[in-house]
Amino acid sequence: MRSGIDDITVLSSGEREKQALAKAVNEMLEAILSSMEDDRAYSGIDPVRLRSLISSLPVLPGKGDGWNGMMDSIRKDIIPHMLRTWSTSYMPHLHSPVLIETIASELMIAAFNSSMDSWDQGPAATEIEVRVVDELLSIFGYGEGADGTFTSGGSQSNISAMIIHRDRFLDKLGYDVKKEGLPPLLNKLRIYVSGISHFSFDKGAHILGLGYNAVVKLPVDEFCRINTEKAERIIMEDKADGFIPFMIAATAGTTDFGSIDDLEALRKIADKHGMYLHADAAYGSGAILSSYSDRVSSLHLADSITVDFHKMFLIPISASALLVKDGSELEAFQLHADYLNRKEDEEDGYINLVGKSMQTTRRFDALKVYMAFRMRGRDGYRKIIDRMMDNASYFYRCISSDSEFIAPVKPELSSVVFALCGGDDRNRNARRALMQEGIIIGQTVYKDQVMLKFTLLNPALSHDHIDTLIKRIRSL
Ligand SMILES: Cc1ncc(COP(=O)(O)O)c(C=O)c1O
Numbered sequence: 254m255r256s257g258i259d260d261i262t263v264l265s266s267g268e269r270e271k272q273a274l275a276k277a278v279n280e281m282l283e284a285i286l287s288s289m290e291d292d293r294a295y296s297g298i299d300p301v302r303l304r305s306l307i308s309s310l311p312v313l314p315g316k317g318d319g320w321n322g323m324m325d326s327i328r329k330d331i332i333p334h335m336l337r338t339w340s341t342s343y344m345p346h347l348h349s350p351v352l353i354e355t356i357a358s359e360l361m362i363a364a365f366n367s368s369m370d371s372w373d374q375g376p377a378a379t380e381i382e383v384r385v386v387d388e389l390l391s392i393f394g395y396g397e398g399a400d401g402t403f404t405s406g407g408s409q410s411n412i413s414a415m416i417i418h419r420d421r422f423l424d425k426l427g428y429d430v431k432k433e434g435l436p437p438l439l440n441k442l443r444i445y446v447s448g449i450s451h452f453s454f455d456k457g458a459h460i461l462g463l464g465y466n467a468v469v470k471l472p473v474d475e476f477c478r479i480n481t482e483k484a485e486r487i488i489m490e491d492k493a494d495g496f497i498p499f500m501i502a503a504t505a506g507t508t509d510f511g512s513i514d515d516l517e518a519l520r521k522i523a524d525k526h527g528m529y530l531h532a533d534a535a536y537g538s539g540a541i542l543s544s545y546s547d548r549v550s551s552l553h554l555a556d557s558i559t560v561d562f563h564k565m566f567l568i569p570i571s572a573s574a575l576l577v578k579d580g581s582e583l584e585a586f587q588l589h590a591d592y593l594n595r596k597e598d599e600e601d602g603y604i605n606l607v608g609k610s611m612q613t614t615r616r617f618d619a620l621k622v623y624m625a626f627r628m629r630g631r632d633g634y635r636k637i638i639d640r641m642m643d644n645a646s647y648f649y650r651c652i653s654s655d656s657e658f659i660a661p662v663k664p665e666l667s668s669v670v671f672a673l674c675g676g677d678d679r680n681r682n683a684r685r686a687l688m689q690e691g692i693i694i695g696q697t698v699y700k701d702q703v704m705l706k707f708t709l710l711n712p713a714l715s716h717d718h719i720d721t722l723i724k725r726i727r728s729l
Contacts, residue, residue, distance in 0.1 A: 256320035264364060278360065280324060288332045293691030294343035296334045303334055336693075341714045342722075345695035347508065347536055347561075347668075349710040351569045354628050358621040359569055369403070369615040370607035371593050379604050382619035388626070389560060389576055392541055394553030400580025402609040403573065403618050407535030408453035410559035410575040413611055415444065415457040415500065417582040418529035418556065422499040431585065435462050443491055444500040445469045447479045447514060449507045451533060477512035477662050479503065485522050492526070500529040505549050506537025509697045509706060511645075511666030513537055516551035531557045535573070537666055539565020542631060543638035548665055557582075562622050565638055565667065565710065572618040583609040640712040641667035648707055648719050657727050661699055667709045670699055673726065677703035683729040692722070 261273045298306075310330060311318070318326065337343065339350040367375030369382060386401040404410045419442065420430050428436040442463055446454045448470040458467045469491065471484045488498050501523050503514035516532060523530040532555035540549045552558050556579065562572035577583055587608040589596060594605035607613055629637070645664040652658040652671050660671040672680050680703045684696050695706030705726070 258320040294340035342692040347564045355621040367617040371605040372603040378617040385619045401576040407561045411453040412457035414531040414557040417585045420585045441497045446502045477510040479514045481518040502531045505534035511668040520554040535561035542634040644709040
């Protein structure tokens with residue numbers, strides 16, 4: 254049956270096109286809403302059956318399925334097996350449910366399809382991103398001269414920080430990496446990170462031509478924070494051995510534990526040894542809007558900060574920013590193309606954001622943050638993020654007084670790593686058994702022991718849900 258959409262190509266101001274858009278959006282919304290009959294996170298289908306189902310469906314048929322045919326299959330075959338991030342039974346990763354208004358933002362982003370590289374591809378989008386970045390600089394305590402850019406995620410923010418700090422560091426030594434390429438001393442450069450930092454620093458070291466060996470993993474203390482005394486000793490030993498320490502990357506919210514490195518101590522070490530200090534606050538940055546903002550109030554001490562909005566801020570993937578205390582460091586990404594960002598336009602006040610980013614064509618992700626910030630305000634966000642952090646404290650309190658569990662690290666953010674007593678297999682089996690019931694929790698390793706993990710990003714999660722989950726896990 255013809256859908257009324259099939260013979261329409263792109264959005265335009267014509268009546269038929271507008272109706273086609275309304276139909277497509279309404280039917281998709283209907284399909285999503287009608288899949289939400291229960292709170293299960295996942296259908297429970299195993300990878301073999303799911304792969305076989307998806308393999309049986311065409312990807313690019315000779316004659317298209319048309320809107321109705323395609324949507325019937327999306328409704329029947331795909332949507333039932335989508336992971337439902339909104340489920341209160343979903344807590345394995347830093348992967349959040351999303352604020353309702355930001356789903357509407359995604360529609361606006363797709364419909365207008367702005368690109369952030371040049372002003373003429375997104376005039377309002379450019380001006381809004383600039384405003385959002387300015388607000389973020391102020392929220393995190395950066396002053397005059399600071400700047401920032403949206404990125405595709407925490408990994409890109411971290412790698413961008415490594416690039417700009419490496420270039421500026423070498424520039425001060427007289428090397429113009431941007432023009433001349435890598436100097437011979439490159440394999441002596443060292444970056445220092447927590448032993449439990451995110452692997453994007455290793456990835457970055459590879460991409461930058463420094464190699465994994467350039468990333469020195471610092472030991473952590475019992476709270477899973479960098480041991481700053483040992484850190485300084487290691488840096489000094491490396492210097493004595495002829496290496497060139499150029500950057501420390503602190504983590505404000507480690508992926509598993511949510512632990513926050515001591516930025517004040519690390520700032521002192523960085524200053525003493527002429528190094529840059531980056532703060533990977535991909536996870537912990539959200540805490541700045543909570544009642545517990547003192548836990549991350551030292552972020553402004555860092556030379557750059559990674560902020561992920563697709564974690565505690567509950568914004569749809571992807572949305573991240575890199576904030577830089579000395580905004581001129583972003584010039585590392587500046588290039589001019591006659592067709593794109595003409596110098597004379599920029600002199601006349603047209604802002605072309607391409608000059609601050611690793612990317613060229615770039616999504617208007619700042620809109621999602623802008624809409625959520627405006628709608629909720631500081632007050633609304635505080636309540637949401639407080640709820641996540643309070644839930645983590647509640648869960649930790651419950652299990653640390655229960656002889657059936659161990660919980661080695663007190664949470665600073667919204668994640669709790671714990672284990673059932675009884676060994677690795679009991680914990681592995683518990684996670685698999687829960688998955689088959691549609692309850693998805695995390696699993697990691699702490700001191701060679703298999704541990705379970707709750708990442709409590711869903712503000713709809715109540716103490717009752719937590720009590721029920723504890724009871725269920727105990728019984729496994
Ligand atoms: C501490 C930390 N940094 C960086 C990242 C990478 O962020 P993204 O997945 O957005 O690239 C993560 C991801 O979980 C993270 O936990």
